[in-house]
Amino acid sequence: MSQANNYDVCVVGSGPGGYVCAIKCAQLGLKTVIVEKEKMGGVCLNVGCIPSKAMISAAQFLHRAQHDASDMGIEIQGDIVVNLPKLKKWKDSVCDRMSMGVNQLLKGNKVDIIIGEADFFSEQEVEVKSSKGKEKIKAKNIVIATGSRPIEIPGFKIDEKSVLSSTGALDLEQLPKKMITIGGGYIGLEISTYLCKLGVEVEVLEAGPAMLSGVVDKDCVKVIERKLKKLGVKVHLNAFAKSVSKKGKSTEVVAEIKGKKETLIADKVLLTVGRKANSDQMNFKKAKVNIDSNGFIAIDKQCRTSNNKIFAIGDIAGQPMLAHKASHEGVLVAEVIHGANRVYDVKGVPAVIFTDPEIASMGMTEEECKQAGYEKLKVGKFPFAANGKAVSLMETDGFIKIIADHKTNVILGVHIVGPEASNLISEAALAVEMGATLEDLALTIHPHPTLGEAMMEAAEATLGHAIHMINRPIR
Amino acid sequence: MLVVNLPDLGEGVTEGEMVKWLVNIGDNITADQPVAEIMTDKATVEVPSPFSGKVIEFKAQEGDIVPIETALLTLEGDESQAHGIKSNNCEPAGSTVDSQAVNAEAASTNSVSRSIGNNEAGALITPPVAGQRVLASPSTRKLAREKNIDINQLNGTGPVGRVTRDDVLGSGVPGAGATTSNTPVAKLAIPDFKSQGGALEEREPIRGIRRKIVAAMQLSKQVIPHFTLMDEAVVTQLVETRMQMKVAAEEYGVKVTYLPLVMKALIATCKKYPMLNASIDDNANEIVYKKYFNLGFAADTPNGLVVPVIKNADQKTILQISAEINELAIKAREGKLAPADLKDATITVTNIGTIGGTYATPIINHPQVAILGMYKMVNKPVWKEDKFVPEKVMNFTITADHRLIDGAVAARFLSDFLAKIESPSKMLLEMV
Numbered sequence: 001m002s003q004a005n006n007y008d009v010c011v012v013g014s015g016p017g018g019y020v021c022a023i024k025c026a027q028l029g030l031k032t033v034i035v036e037k038e039k040m041g042g043v044c045l046n047v048g049c050i051p052s053k054a055m056i057s058a059a060q061f062l063h064r065a066q067h068d069a070s071d072m073g074i075e076i077q078g079d080i081v082v083n084l085p086k087l088k089k090w091k092d093s094v095c096d097r098m099s100m101g102v103n104q105l106l107k108g109n110k111v112d113i114i115i116g117e118a119d120f121f122s123e124q125e126v127e128v129k130s131s132k133g134k135e136k137i138k139a140k141n142i143v144i145a146t147g148s149r150p151i152e153i154p155g156f157k158i159d160e161k162s163v164l165s166s167t168g169a170l171d172l173e174q175l176p177k178k179m180i181t182i183g184g185g186y187i188g189l190e191i192s193t194y195l196c197k198l199g200v201e202v203e204v205l206e207a208g209p210a211m212l213s214g215v216v217d218k219d220c221v222k223v224i225e226r227k228l229k230k231l232g233v234k235v236h237l238n239a240f241a242k243s244v245s246k247k248g249k250s251t252e253v254v255a256e257i258k259g260k261k262e263t264l265i266a267d268k269v270l271l272t273v274g275r276k277a278n279s280d281q282m283n284f285k286k287a288k289v290n291i292d293s294n295g296f297i298a299i300d301k302q303c304r305t306s307n308n309k310i311f312a313i314g315d316i317a318g319q320p321m322l323a324h325k326a327s328h329e330g331v332l333v334a335e336v337i338h339g340a341n342r343v344y345d346v347k348g349v350p351a352v353i354f355t356d357p358e359i360a361s362m363g364m365t366e367e368e369c370k371q372a373g374y375e376k377l378k379v380g381k382f383p384f385a386a387n388g389k390a391v392s393l394m395e396t397d398g399f400i401k402i403i404a405d406h407k408t409n410v411i412l413g414v415h416i417v418g419p420e421a422s423n424l425i426s427e428a429a430l431a432v433e434m435g436a437t438l439e440d441l442a443l444t445i446h447p448h449p450t451l452g453e454a455m456m457e458a459a460e461a462t463l464g465h466a467i468h469m470i471n472r473p474i475r
Numbered sequence: 476m477l478v479v480n481l482p483d484l485g486e487g488v489t490e491g492e493m494v495k496w497l498v499n500i501g502d503n504i505t506a507d508q509p510v511a512e513i514m515t516d517k518a519t520v521e522v523p524s525p526f527s528g529k530v531i532e533f534k535a536q537e538g539d540i541v542p543i544e545t546a547l548l549t550l551e552g553d554e555s556q557a558h559g560i561k562s563n564n565c566e567p568a569g570s571t572v573d574s575q576a577v578n579a580e581a582a583s584t585n586s587v588s589r590s591i592g593n594n595e596a597g598a599l600i601t602p603p604v605a606g607q608r609v610l611a612s613p614s615t616r617k618l619a620r621e622k623n624i625d626i627n628q629l630n631g632t633g634p635v636g637r638v639t640r641d642d643v644l645g646s647g648v649p650g651a652g653a654t655t656s657n658t659p660v661a662k663l664a665i666p667d668f669k670s671q672g673g674a675l676e677e678r679e680p681i682r683g684i685r686r687k688i689v690a691a692m693q694l695s696k697q698v699i700p701h702f703t704l705m706d707e708a709v710v711t712q713l714v715e716t717r718m719q720m721k722v723a724a725e726e727y728g729v730k731v732t733y734l735p736l737v738m739k740a741l742i743a744t745c746k747k748y749p750m751l752n753a754s755i756d757d758n759a760n761e762i763v764y765k766k767y768f769n770l771g772f773a774a775d776t777p778n779g780l781v782v783p784v785i786k787n788a789d790q791k792t793i794l795q796i797s798a799e800i801n802e803l804a805i806k807a808r809e810g811k812l813a814p815a816d817l818k819d820a821t822i823t824v825t826n827i828g829t830i831g832g833t834y835a836t837p838i839i840n841h842p843q844v845a846i847l848g849m850y851k852m853v854n855k856p857v858w859k860e861d862k863f864v865p866e867k868v869m870n871f872t873i874t875a876d877h878r879l880i881d882g883a884v885a886a887r888f889l890s891d892f893l894a895k896i897e898s899p900s901k902m903l904l905e906m907v
Contacts, residue, residue, distance in 0.1 A: 410635055
């Protein structure tokens with residue numbers, strides 16, 4: 001620790017927002033320090049995005065070996081056994097590798113790193129409590145990137161033993177026989193899906209009338225519903241969890257499902273009812289940083305808070321609570337601090353859900369388009385069942401849907417459910433940001449045989465003349 | 476290292492021409508000391524340094540076009556000066572009388588620059604963030620911000636109205652009084668000039684006022700369909716009236732020319748034909764009829780043509796207008812006009828007469844829609860009733876924007892105007 005004072009930038013939090021911001025600041029020549037209270041890489045690298053994708057990948061591997069291999073003439077003789085401790089070790093090694101990578105990048109860019117918990121001491125100083133004691137860090141600019149944490153509901157205290165959050169679920173040493181998931185949002189469904197594939201019996205309680213409601217195009221949700229049923233995951237809608245209690249080695253949940261009281265018993269309960277910004281930490285009042293009515297730090301289009309020397313990025317600064325939004329803001333803030341007149345002006349943030357099949361979207365849904373004033377839309381859908389690569393992968397569930405302005409054919413939204421949706425959506429993100437039209441997408445040659453060419457066909461379908469399907473009149 | 480930037484200079488100004496350094500490398504300067512002369516919209520302002528220190532490096536050269544908010548020079552000095560945003564008050568070179576007005580303008584626009592303060596909704600971020608309906612690639616959006624151009628105001632010329640790089644680079648072209656027009660002027664494919672080279676040609680870079688004039692004239696002629704109507708007026712009575720006024724004004728120490736009388740006649744006629752005192756807002760597809768009368772008058776300076784403006788000339792007496800004309804003409808000749816002196820004219824008068832010429836076809840100052848020309852006064856025999864009578868005669872032209880003003884309208888306008896010129900007493904009777 002060289003200079004504890006007079007940094008150009010102090011970044012608090014080393015998740016995808018914080019570490020990216022710190023690296024960019026350093027690249028721009030600003031004297032930067034980053035403070036992290038747990039592990040480098042934050043939630044994303046250690047107990048969020050990365051470990052969950054590792055588990056999902058393992059579960060999918062197992063699932064295909066069990067279900068699809070023999071169709072392809074690959075006969076596995078004997079039982080396929082899941083060694084969970086070894087799987088956990090591998091998952092941890094993935095996280096460690098990413099976390100080490102972040103460390104190396106920060107050190108390589110000469111960013112000072114302090115492991116400790118930061119609180120605001122004054123408007124320009126944070127006080128960090130670490131194993132070495134207390135120290136004050138003074139910086140011309142401070143970037144808050146302390147993220148979010150799982151929401152706890154009254155009566156459902158997360159002990160990571162009987163009542164798990166996503167963190168505990170990702171770290172299981174032993175597979176429970178049965179698990180109840182409270183909350184049918186994307187985190188709950190991702191974990192429920194992969195645990196089910198690993199051999200856990202899962203029941204999901206969703207309080208709303210639909211899964212993934214408000215987040216995803218309704219047609220995409222239907223595909224997921226069918227697959228969950230096929231996998232054997234029981235989903236209850238309009239289901240409110242009322243209380244949880246330990247009954248010996250089991251856990252008992254009392255719920256009101258469609259108005260009726262029911263008692264469910266399981267080994268463990270997973271509570272995934274959302275995440276809340278960590279805006280109640282760090283003593284923000286001392287730094288005159290205002291929090292808005294939704295619990296996020298209030299920021300302007302340059303991510304500045306009510307104190308113009310303090311910035312906030314990522315989950316703590318608002319929706320969407322996504323790692324790539326945080327990283328984009330991290331780079332933006334570094335440039336703004338350096339003097340650029342940059343603003344957050346993206347046309348949209350792509351979103352990806354790693355259910356089975358994957359869901360990905362960029363831009364607006366049909367309802368959102370109507371609300372934004374687009375009266376007439378062109379909507380087209382191309383099914384993966386008509387795509388050669390998907391058939392050869394034995395992954396034919398799903399489609400690509402494109403929504404465009406009827407008058408100009410400008411692409412307003414793309415919604416994909418199906419194999420590799422998470423990788424296909426980046427093309428849509430570019431198209432929407434550039435204001436591309438359906439013709440731009442349809443007239444670009446896409447390679448064959450790939451999943452990507454379904455994007456080109458979907459654009460053709462939206463124009464009313466896809467080659468590889470019978471076109472119904474466009475709506 | 477402390478960096479001195481060219482600060483935000485005012486509404487619509489995105490760049491300035493670096494005219495002259497006022498300090499040398501190695502000089503120790505104090506905060507607020509002027510360091511450079513920058514020309515914008517034909518007015519030259521002095522840029523002060525917000526910091527004290529020693530001049531280390533010039534970041535621009537004389538003759539460069541410098542975008543606002545970019546570095547002019549660097550200083551070595553106490554770094555703590557760089558905390559907080561200082562407001563640079565730019566003063567017009569050498570003027571003291573108008574500095575207050577300019578200071579107020581500069582101070583208010585500086586508070587609009589990136590110092591956001593206790594703001595949550597980002598209302599002070601300029602230019603405004605690209606709206607949802609703007610179609611522009613991320614790199615084009617970035618370019619617009621770097622040029623301090625509000626991308627929401629541009630008419631994209633790309634497919635389905637997409638804003639292209641050329642749209643961004645071609646907009647914000649400064650012109651005399653042209654602060655709001657963003658009609659992207661079509662790029663002309665001008666063939667290369669075939670140079671003979673050698674000693675028979677002397678090349679001079681187009682800079683300063685000439686540069687502004689080039690841009691303004693091209694814009695005007697590309698956008699406005701011009702037509703000119705000419706007629707001659709018997710000004711014998713005008714000459715007499717003016718002579719009497721000239722003598723009376725000597726008491727006030729004010730020189731009276733024909734121009735204030737012409738301006739009054741012009742205003743009175745415009746009140747009857749409001750389409751001559753208007754603008755076309757291309758972006759909104761609307762005609763803007765103006766209820767205020769700011770009269771521009773063309774002034775020749777050693778550096779070229781400038782058009783100072785008499786604001787609210789309808790509310791000033793002939794004496795007041797005369798005094799202002801004199802003042803502005805002197806400032807124009809000395810190159811000391813402030814940007815505010817050149818802005819917001821609603822109609823212009825040009826007088827070549829004192830130099831020579833019976834009539835001409837002047838170019839309208841976009842976004843105005845008309846320009847009145849007055850020419851040489853000559854003695855001429857005029858047929859009156861049954862014989863020729865010697866009279867003083869002067870030609871006038873009205874050049875108008877044919878999108879808004881039809882031939883017949885222009886003809887009636889000119890006829891009405893000349894009736895007032897020919898009979899100043901009658902004009903005085905009707906004057907408010």
